[in-house]
Amino acid sequence: MTPKLYYAPGTCALAPHICFEEAGAVVDYVRVDVGKGEHLQPDFLKLNPNGRVPLLTTEKGSLTEASAIMGWIARTWPDARLAPSGDPWAEAQVASFNSFLTSSVHAHTFASIFRPGRFSDDPALHPAIKAKGLATLKDQFAVIEDRLEPGAWVHGAYSTSDPYLLVMSRWAVRVGEDLTAWPRIAAHAERMLERPAVKAAFEAEGIVFG
Amino acid sequence: MTPKLYYAPGTCALAPHICFEEAGAVVDYVRVDVGKGEHLQPDFLKLNPNGRVPLLTTEKGSLTEASAIMGWIARTWPDARLAPSGDPWAEAQVASFNSFLTSSVHAHTFASIFRPGRFSDDPALHPAIKAKGLATLKDQFAVIEDRLEPGAWVHGAYSTSDPYLLVMSRWAVRVGEDLTAWPRIAAHAERMLERPAVKAAFEAEGIVFG
Numbered sequence: 001m002t003p004k005l006y007y008a009p010g011t012c013a014l015a016p017h018i019c020f021e022e023a024g025a026v027v028d029y030v031r032v033d034v035g036k037g038e039h040l041q042p043d044f045l046k047l048n049p050n051g052r053v054p055l056l057t058t059e060k061g062s063l064t065e066a067s068a069i070m071g072w073i074a075r076t077w078p079d080a081r082l083a084p085s086g087d088p089w090a091e092a093q094v095a096s097f098n099s100f101l102t103s104s105v106h107a108h109t110f111a112s113i114f115r116p117g118r119f120s121d122d123p124a125l126h127p128a129i130k131a132k133g134l135a136t137l138k139d140q141f142a143v144i145e146d147r148l149e150p151g152a153w154v155h156g157a158y159s160t161s162d163p164y165l166l167v168m169s170r171w172a173v174r175v176g177e178d179l180t181a182w183p184r185i186a187a188h189a190e191r192m193l194e195r196p197a198v199k200a201a202f203e204a205e206g207i208v209f210g
Numbered sequence: 211m212t213p214k215l216y217y218a219p220g221t222c223a224l225a226p227h228i229c230f231e232e233a234g235a236v237v238d239y240v241r242v243d244v245g246k247g248e249h250l251q252p253d254f255l256k257l258n259p260n261g262r263v264p265l266l267t268t269e270k271g272s273l274t275e276a277s278a279i280m281g282w283i284a285r286t287w288p289d290a291r292l293a294p295s296g297d298p299w300a301e302a303q304v305a306s307f308n309s310f311l312t313s314s315v316h317a318h319t320f321a322s323i324f325r326p327g328r329f330s331d332d333p334a335l336h337p338a339i340k341a342k343g344l345a346t347l348k349d350q351f352a353v354i355e356d357r358l359e360p361g362a363w364v365h366g367a368y369s370t371s372d373p374y375l376l377v378m379s380r381w382a383v384r385v386g387e388d389l390t391a392w393p394r395i396a397a398h399a400e401r402m403l404e405r406p407a408v409k410a411a412f413e414a415e416g417i418v419f420g
Contacts, residue, residue, distance in 0.1 A: 049353045050314065060299050065313075068306035075298035088285035089270050095305070096278035102309055103275075103317035104260065111318060112329055118346070119322055119329050120338045128330045129339075136328070143259045 003027050005069075006044070006055040008034045009205040010170070012106060013054030016069040017205065018163035021197035023077035029204060067098040070160035082160050090155070097154055097161045105168050109136045113175050137172060141182050148184040166192040213237050215279075216257070216265040218244045219415040220380070222316060223264035226279040227415065228373035231407035233287035239414060277308040280370035292370050300365070307364055307371045315378050319346045323385050347382060351392050358394040376402040 005020065005027050007013035011034075020027045032038045032053050039051045047062045048055045056063040056072070063069055074083035084090035111118050112133030116126035144165070148154065154161040169179060169189045179186035192198050202208075215230065215237050217223035221244075230237045242248045242263050249261045257272045258265045266273040266282070273279055284293035294300035321328050322343030326336035354375070358364065364371040379389060379399045389396035402408050412418075 049356060050310065058299075063299070063302055063306055065306040065309035067309050068302045071305050072298050072302035075301070088282055089268075089273070091285070092273055092278045092282035095281050096273055096275040099275035099277050099309065099312055100260065103313040107313035107317040108321060108328060118318065118342070120335070120342050122338055125330070125335050125338055128332055128335055132328070132330050146259060 001059040004030050004057045006030045006032050006047070006053050006057075007205065008032050008039070008053050010174075010207050011053055012066045012164070012167055014201060014205060014207075015066050015160070015164040015167050016054050016056070016073060017201040018166070018197055019070050019073040019080075019082055019160055021200045021204075022082060022163075022195075023073055023080035025073070025077060065102070066164065067095070067102050067160070070098070070164070071095070074160055081158065084155070084157065084159065093155055094159050094161055098164055101161075101164050101168055105137075105140050109133050109140060110168070110171055110175075113137070114171075134175065134177075137175070137177065138181075141172065141177075141185060145182040145184050148188060150184055150187070154188075162188070162192060163198070166198065211269040214240050214267045216240045216242050216254070216263050216267075217415065218242050218249070218263050220384075220417050221263055222276045222374070222377055224411060224415060224417070225276050225370070225374040225377050226264050226266070226283060227411045228376070228408055229280050229283040229290075229292055229370055231410045231414075232292060232373075232405075233283055233290035235283070235287060275312070276374065277305070277312050277370070280308070280374070281305070284370055291368065294365070294367065294369065303365055304369050304371055308374055311371075311374050311378055315347075315350050319343050319350060320378070320381055320385075323347070324381075344385065347385070347387065348391075351382065351387075351395060355392040355394050358398060360394055360397070364398075372398070372402060373408070376408065 005013065005017060007017055007029060032044065038044060039053060045051055047057060048064050050064060052064065054066055054069055056069045063072060078085060083094055112129050116129040119129050120126065153159065154165055166189055169185050173179060179189060215223065215227060217227055217239060227239070242254065248254060249263060255261055257267060258274050260274060262274065264276055264279055266279045273282060288295060293304055320343070322339050326339040329339050330336065363369065364375055376399055379395050383389060389399060
């Protein structure tokens with residue numbers, strides 16, 4: 001059975017999508033229309049009770065969470081060299097960075113900006129929650145900027161952390177940030193956008209390039 | 211150099227602490243007084259610019275994020291059998307569950323309850339943010355309850371997901387939830403509390419057992 005990646009364009013599903021492209025994997029990409037609430041329909045909830053993309057299905061079942069899907073891609077297509085192999089400390093550093101993006105940057109900060117309704121049912125409170133998210137974003141991007149080495153990928157060699165960081169830096173632009181405040185993150189995004197795998201994933205999801 | 215685990219009692223650092231006890235590892239446990247703001251002092255921020263526990267230091271440097279530290283423990287002490295070894299799909303399922311706890315349950319929900327100041331600077335908004343967190347907690351625990359098999363560990367065999375789930379179920383009790391609403395989660399916590407490694411970690415952190 002060909003693996004199926006359920007995605008919505010420009011969401012964090014873009015990160016495993018890029019990893020599949022890097023690996024040259026044959027994958028069926030299934031677009032989920034979040035605007036129409038397809039992620040909350042019974043058929044989808046049967047596959048992922050959390051009602052979120054990305055979702056991967058294979059003959060073995062369902063796999064959720066962007067970082068876990070990317071980890072599986074890295075292990076299953078080792079020739080793509082998406083993870084440091086055989087060194088538990090180096091592997092843990094990739095897991096650590098991806099966990100920071102998943103939890104602090106996505107579930108906390110970007111969710112506050114994109115989905116303040118997750119934090120209060122009262123729309124009157126949403127502007128304050130969004131504003132706090134935008135302030136936290138600057139703090140978190142400053143931490144990421146400090147740890148990046150100029151001209152290198154996040155962990156030196158290319159890894160799953162790089163497509164994941166690209167998704168976050170694109171989101172920062174989308175919410176009005178100017179990446180020039182973080183020159184290493186800006187340069188990282190530019191180098192990413194030159195990669196054929198990134199161009200292919202953007203084109204497949206219908207994301208305007210740049 | 212003996213690994214050092216920087217922790218604050220009862221935080222998510224308890225999960226890697228239990229894993230170290232399961233492995234019988236020799237570790238220096240360094241208590242960080244979060245109440246006194248020790249996690250925001252320059253010496254600590256040099257080791258973890260995010261100002262969070264858990265933090266692991268070894269002769270190789272710093273490692274942050276509970277799930278990444280647990281992954282490293284599982285790889286470094288394979289005899290403790292804290293992870294399914296050699297099967298990328300099974301390993302990814304552990305990573306997926308831990309990522310869900312890190313992002314959705316901790317960074318989103320419990321942070322809303324314990325640290326509403328992360329989502330708004332205005333204390334007048336905190337009760338609404340906490341209330342939304344408590345409602346979301348019920349939804350997320352229902353999803354976890356559904357996926358647990360009665361009498362089994364989270365993934366069948368014991369793994370890093372089990373201490374991590376125990377930390378979340380203890381937090382649920384701490385915020386006033388009655389675990390009997392989720393009998394499989396309640397039974398999981400009871401089985402966990404019988405393990406010598408769990409008792410040892412609780413005692414070392416000075417957590418009242420039960």
